[in-house]
Amino acid sequence: MANVRLTSIQKSFAKTAVLHSISLDIASGEFISLLGASGCGKTTLLRIVAGLESVTAGAVEIDGRDVTGLPPEKRDIAMMFQSYALLPHLSVAENVRFPLRMRGIGNREEQAERVKAALETVQLGHLSERKPRQLSGGQQQRVALARAIVSKPKVLLLDEPLSNLDARLREDMQVELIEIHQRLGLTTIFVTHDQEEALSLSDRIVLLNAGRVEQEGTPAQIYSQPATGFASNFIGSANLLPAEIFEGPDGPVARFADGQALALARTETARGAVTVALRQEDLSLSAEGNGPRAKVRTRVFLGARNRYVMSLAGQPLRALTANDLDFADGQEVSLAIDPARVRIIRD
Amino acid sequence: MNDRMENLLLALPGLLLLVLAFFLPIGQMLVLSVTGPEGPLAPFVRFLSDPYYLGILWRTVRLSLLITLICGAIGFPLAYIMTKVGPRLRLWLVVMVILPLMTSVVVRTFGWMVLLSRSGLIPEMLRDMGLVGRNFALMQTETAIVIGMVQVLLPFMALSILGVLTRIDGRLEEAARTMGCSFLQTIRTVVLPLALPGIVAGSLLCFTLSASAFITPNLLGGTRIQVLAASIYKSVTATPDWPFAAAQAVILFAGIALVLVPYIKMTGARNG
Numbered sequence: 001m002a003n004v005r006l007t008s009i010q011k012s013f014a015k016t017a018v019l020h021s022i023s024l025d026i027a028s029g030e031f032i033s034l035l036g037a038s039g040c041g042k043t044t045l046l047r048i049v050a051g052l053e054s055v056t057a058g059a060v061e062i063d064g065r066d067v068t069g070l071p072p073e074k075r076d077i078a079m080m081f082q083s084y085a086l087l088p089h090l091s092v093a094e095n096v097r098f099p100l101r102m103r104g105i106g107n108r109e110e111q112a113e114r115v116k117a118a119l120e121t122v123q124l125g126h127l128s129e130r131k132p133r134q135l136s137g138g139q140q141q142r143v144a145l146a147r148a149i150v151s152k153p154k155v156l157l158l159d160e161p162l163s164n165l166d167a168r169l170r171e172d173m174q175v176e177l178i179e180i181h182q183r184l185g186l187t188t189i190f191v192t193h194d195q196e197e198a199l200s201l202s203d204r205i206v207l208l209n210a211g212r213v214e215q216e217g218t219p220a221q222i223y224s225q226p227a228t229g230f231a232s233n234f235i236g237s238a239n240l241l242p243a244e245i246f247e248g249p250d251g252p253v254a255r256f257a258d259g260q261a262l263a264l265a266r267t268e269t270a271r272g273a274v275t276v277a278l279r280q281e282d283l284s285l286s287a288e289g290n291g292p293r294a295k296v297r298t299r300v301f302l303g304a305r306n307r308y309v310m311s312l313a314g315q316p317l318r319a320l321t322a323n324d325l326d327f328a329d330g331q332e333v334s335l336a337i338d339p340a341r342v343r344i345i346r347d
Numbered sequence: 348m349n350d351r352m353e354n355l356l357l358a359l360p361g362l363l364l365l366v367l368a369f370f371l372p373i374g375q376m377l378v379l380s381v382t383g384p385e386g387p388l389a390p391f392v393r394f395l396s397d398p399y400y401l402g403i404l405w406r407t408v409r410l411s412l413l414i415t416l417i418c419g420a421i422g423f424p425l426a427y428i429m430t431k432v433g434p435r436l437r438l439w440l441v442v443m444v445i446l447p448l449m450t451s452v453v454v455r456t457f458g459w460m461v462l463l464s465r466s467g468l469i470p471e472m473l474r475d476m477g478l479v480g481r482n483f484a485l486m487q488t489e490t491a492i493v494i495g496m497v498q499v500l501l502p503f504m505a506l507s508i509l510g511v512l513t514r515i516d517g518r519l520e521e522a523a524r525t526m527g528c529s530f531l532q533t534i535r536t537v538v539l540p541l542a543l544p545g546i547v548a549g550s551l552l553c554f555t556l557s558a559s560a561f562i563t564p565n566l567l568g569g570t571r572i573q574v575l576a577a578s579i580y581k582s583v584t585a586t587p588d589w590p591f592a593a594a595q596a597v598i599l600f601a602g603i604a605l606v607l608v609p610y611i612k613m614t615g616a617r618n619g
């Protein structure tokens with residue numbers, strides 16, 4: 001267990017700046033998610049914490065000690081690679097035992113026991129004698145996960161550890177990760193581009209956008225109070241519509257480009273040109289109603305729910321609805337939303 | 348006509364050439380070694396019961412092993428460095444390594460003779476630095492043979508290993524580092540095992556080529572320090588004794604084959 005402190009980390013490859021002054025304070029035992037679109041610098045940041053990448057400027061501290069110039073093997077971390085990086089010449093069990101062997105943790109029996117326990121955690125106890133190339137992608141990923149957790153490092157770095165698993169196995173592994181984290185209290189940095197995973201697993205989410213921290217906070221904060229258009233679009237994939245707010249007879253009203261208006265909460269203080277963020281799951285649709293009207297373009301069947309893609313004031317608008325609602329393409333529907341759930345992002 | 352027949356027909360000219368140019372001479376040599384005037388096995392008995400010739404055999408094997416070992420010890424780090432530097436520098440290194448192969452063996456060996464002779468650059472320098480005595484000589488020693496052969500064979504070793512090393516995912520080394528390996532431990536536990544096929548292939552090339560080498564050992568070792576190939580040459584030219592020369596060739600052939608078998612088995616088991 002150890003805290004991690006990143007101070008104004010900058011990283012450039014050749015002349016391209018990839019990370020712009022990232023500062024982060026991660027408490028001992030905290031489970032933090034780095035969330036962001038592909039190519040935003042998540043892996044790079046993780047590699048800097050691991051010591052695999054040098055920094056252009058800034059400092060990395062682990063457990064109160066400046067480790068900026070320290071090689072990875074001296075940092076007491078474990079990292080799970082996005083590409084797994086299993087050693088092809090070793091069996092599954094030998095791969096998982098590798099960090100124990102190299103760090104000299106425990107004697108042979110203790111190592112064997114820990115390897116067995118780690119492999120059972122990821123439900124792969126029966127494949128311990130196989131070579132990595134005899135495993136499926138998802139199985140390889142779980143071996144890599146077992147290898148990362150087996151040595152109980154001070155800091156656990158996971159680069160998209162569940163990206164290749166089916167929905168069921170993914171949920172199982174999420175539960176395991178939460179339990180491992182509660183049991184061992186390892187400081188964990190978890191990289192993902194799956195917002196639901198970040199929301200359900202972490203103590204804190206750091207939202208990265210093009211090498212900058214866009215917003216950080218608890219999952220609840222990030223979800224309910226996205227600070228920027230990027231944040232609200234990324235989390236809950238909200239619809240972003242340009243609008244203008246003015247004072248109506250019953251409180252503030254947002255008017256879209258085509259003149260239709262949406263009532264806002266009385267407490268809303270913003271005025272003038274803004275962006276209105278409407279979450280897909282917060283919108284309800286009906287054939288008759290007095291809300292703004294949008295035209296249905298297409299319906300996507302999602303099993304438990306339907307997604308309607310509509311257009312409002314020339315902008316695409318998506319809504320998640322119960323699957324018994326049935327509107328035809330081209331039909332005009334009325335939108336309704338709880339005014340308290342409308343987010344206003346000032347431009 | 349089915350596919351197999353067609354393929355066979357297409358391959359026939361090549362096969363014929365192979366048989367004529369390759370198997371026929373070897374077969375002839377085998378026959379020659381057992382059809383001497385003194386009886387079928389006499390040349391073999393003569394070779395294997397004469398300490399002089401056994402000494403030559405032992406020297407050939409010993410020097411070949413030493414040359415292979417030195418080539419590996421230089422070739423592996425060299426190949427590893429080549430994989431880590433940029434593409435431009437790598438090209439220069441490859442050119443540098445294979446440059447010796449572009450000149451004739453004889454010219455190259457005469458170059459070494461100039462450098463290593465009693466008044467040559469290297470012994471002079473060593474004498475001036477006071478590292479060796481007045482009588483120090485490099486020419487006509489086993490050391491000279493080893494130096495000359497390592498230069499010739501290094502590219503085979505370095506390029507065989509380079510081929511394998513470039514296909515190893517660099518992230519494996521990074522992963523090993525995050526799991527507590529120092530740089531040297533990473534080399535030992537990850538890079539060396541994965542480079543083994545290349546090391547084996549390079550060693551085979553080096554060993555077989557140095558065991559059958561003739562010009563370089565002959566010119567640098569002189570008549571006093573003979574290897575098997577030189578001894579064969581002498582048997583043919585000095586006292587034209589074809590059966591004895593053929594017997595020595597068969598022994599050389601068998602010796603190399605004996606070394607190849609376990610190697611091939613080992614790599615076969617690895618891939619199968």
Ligand SMILES: Nc1ncnc2c1ncn2[C@@H]1O[C@H](COP(=O)(O)OP(=O)(O)OP(=O)(O)O)[C@@H](O)[C@H]1O
Pocket residue numbers: 013014018036037038039040041042043044045082193
């Ligand atoms: N070695 C490198 N040389 C040059 N550019 C690099 C290098 N590594 C990464 N980059 C660039 O840095 C940026 C961030 O890469 P990074 O791998 O950190 O993204 P990521 O957030 O992990 O993306 P993903 O979700 O796709 O894994 C990318 O634009 C990438 O092209």
Ligand SMILES: [Mg+2]
Pocket residue numbers: 042043044082159
């Ligand atoms: Mg990545």
